[in-house]
Amino acid sequence: MKSAHPRIDFRANTRSVPPKIAAATQKNAQTALRKRAEVVAAMGEENWQSLRAIAHDMRMHTITHLDRYLALVEEKVKAAGGIVHWARDAEEANRIVLEIARRRNVKKVVKAKSMVSEELEINHALEKEGIRVFETDLGEYIVQMAGQRPSHVTNPALHMTKEDIAELFREKLHVDVQPDPKMLTEIARERLRAEFLAADMGISGGNFLVAETGTLVLVTNEGNGRMCTSLPPVHVAIVGIEKIVPDWESAAVLLKLLARSATGAKITAYNTFITGRWEGGPEEFHLVLLDNGRTRVLADEATRETLFCIRCGACMNICPVFNHVGGHAYGATYPGPIGAILTPQLLGTGVGGALPFASTLCGACSEACPVKIPIPDILLHLRRRVLEGDRIEGPVGPAWMRVAAKTMRFVLGTKTLYLLGARLNRVLQTPLRRGDWIPWMPPPLSRWTMARPFPAFRGDFRKWWRNRAAGDSSLQEKKHER
């Protein structure tokens, strides 16, 4: 499993989260969740659950017949005058895009928001070749200018205040602007409009690919998706192979779920449907179908459902862990609960092994997920992969951990040793005990006591039970009589 990505140290990341990040994350989440609850209630809980179930089963069918649908997409896109490329990994995808750019003498690229392009770090690859890349989604435009990574799948700049952004614009764009969202947006509109009209190539991702007709679906609010994919003479769409839906009805099901789950809107401002080359559109349409680890997710039955994700962000909005640490703590493209299961699979457990543990398994995410991904089940499965290893990857944790677990299990699983251990705890706690509490325990258990005291060990129950049984011998006799 080759990866140049450094190991993600989730704990270290969580210890350096600025307080305003948690506050901004929570504010974003609360708004989204409140609105989501409203639109779900308006649709009717039963209808909503029915949609989720249909979406899940549709995705399961598609993923388990993915080869069929990939072939269909290719056939249809080609028939519509598009060019289809296949990329086994990020390196190949970037190479393909660079080749197109060189051939077309591209100097400027405008980019619509695409999580996949973050995965590829394609901006970096293009800029190395002297090609200027303009992120055009407002949030992405802002984080690009700030030299940061996005912190949320649908709201990339949620970690920045309007004051931060005004300061950023002052510094980078040399404009004197108030921290007013309207004015800041107006500046971005004007600057980027010029870039849209001058760009040589537009790069987009894709929310879905409708296999029936080979149609790329883009779900946006700002209009930049439409601009990137219509104004420049070349359009390159990079889409993960899991984004396929079989037909138009399936696309409609997901579109009913997506905006509602993401922000609580019934629908986004623009839904664009592009099939190959079209009247008045770009001269060239390229579709890059990307693997980059997705087939490894596919190969394990227990993790396959990870690929259902439609990138709505509902799971992270509802996740209490995410709400306290923000997106950057997850150390890779995809944050939150989906990130906790996707990153260790795309980048390997050597890199992402800390992430399946970044959860209390509370289950709120799987309830919120519009396509019913069983995130807690997959987290558990990946924890096993990290510590014990499985068919896909060997264990990451050191051997002594497995030995320690086996020993602990032996002790806890053998009644006499279990009870002996319990009695030992009651004895050993004596110097540390203060009444009903143990305010401090030595490391690593100090990790508990640094937040709150541990209750004192008490072993009265079995003794109490036995005494009762003995004391109630009269009761026993009555039983026999009956």
Add this chain to the structure above:
Amino acid sequence: MSDKRTDREIIFKRVSEGLADVAPRSFPMPDTGKAFFRPGGDREKEVDLLLAEVVKTGGAARRIRGRGELVPALAELVKQEQVKKAAVSGCGMIGDLQVCGILGGLNVELRQAEGRGHNLSECDLGIVVADALLPETGTVVLRTGREQPQALSLLPRICLVLAAPSALRRDLHEAFALAGGDRHFVLVSGPSRTADIEKILTLGVHGPKLFSLWVCE
């Protein structure tokens, strides 16, 4: 060229190997038809709903009953928004309503609805005709073609959509049944918007700032 073929082969191989555990005929497609439970309704009510939903998205919406209402409505729009240049769709309804004549009478410079770039960007107003209307979400369906280029509803800062009540459709899948075979079409639901800055809703990011839907009866 052979590089790409190799990647294609690799990916297909990985996919089929990865799915080796899937038994044949397992995981059939569910009945997606069950997802479209929204009943259609009385035309008047559907139009009412449509207009209300468009307003919720931050757009404006009204009925236009005949030329008697169209002329003053356009005049008001031109005046209020200081429209100097406009481009209009070549679709039938525009001609039937004599929109170009009205605009000419209001001293609005009419541009050709063509080109991918500066021409339409310089227009204040773009007028298009809806191919379908989805009341539940306040959505208009705009099919792209020579008569009605995509950029017409994107580049000018005001997007005015004219629609006939006969364009009403029950739900999303009907819109797709209509336009799914096209090379390009767009569902538009209100003006361009974002909440990327502190979750504060701002209208008019890259696309039109103003969106108006007039249902012409």
Add this chain to the structure above:
Amino acid sequence: MKAQLFVTCLGENLLPDVLQKMVLLLERLGVRCGFPENQTCCGQPFFNSGFQSQGKEMALRWIDAFADTEGPIVAPSGSCVEFVKHRYPLMFDTESAEHRRAAAVAARVMELSQFLVNVLKVTDVGAVFPHRVTCHYPCHLTRGLGVRSEPEQLLRAVKDLQWVPLNDADTCCGFGGIFSVIYPEVSKKMMEAKLRNVEAAGSEVVVVSEPGCLINIRGGLKKMNSKVKAMHLIEILAEGGKA
């Protein structure tokens, strides 16, 4: 009616008074309790940590302890019950004898409030508790087992109890088993958020019907010298008189 006590490792070692009260309560309601002495731990801590093979070994032993007993198996914990109920059968090949035994005990196991309301068909257990009470909704009990209304039904039937709603009642308290020691800073923040809501509710008592959550919240309240007391549901239902 006979029921088997599934005391749980946390319950036995840290909350024995809660277990005693559970026995007294059940007996008061006409249930004869059995206590299979070979039980130790159901294996959830191992399994959930990622040591599934060790969790499976624990499961085999737990099943042995309970398999030859009769009647419902009742625990004061939603998470332990959920683990046995949902995970045990999945551990074994569906054709195997172990799977049959696992499925058999899984079918019998239930959390206490489930047992009272759905099996004994009782909501008023004759308790008296004249205090302002709010209720935390433990994750595995609600989302895992689908037990959402039973604790509230039981509490509302307690004489003189004043029910106070809790903001974000079903948001995780931050315990999460090993999570509390692997990511202690985040666990602490989640606990503090829960405690803020508890304090804001203005109750005298917060009911926490899950041993893990209970030691977390009770410890947190102690640390901040709160006047609010954390109690297991059983403590209110059984004693019915003292806070």
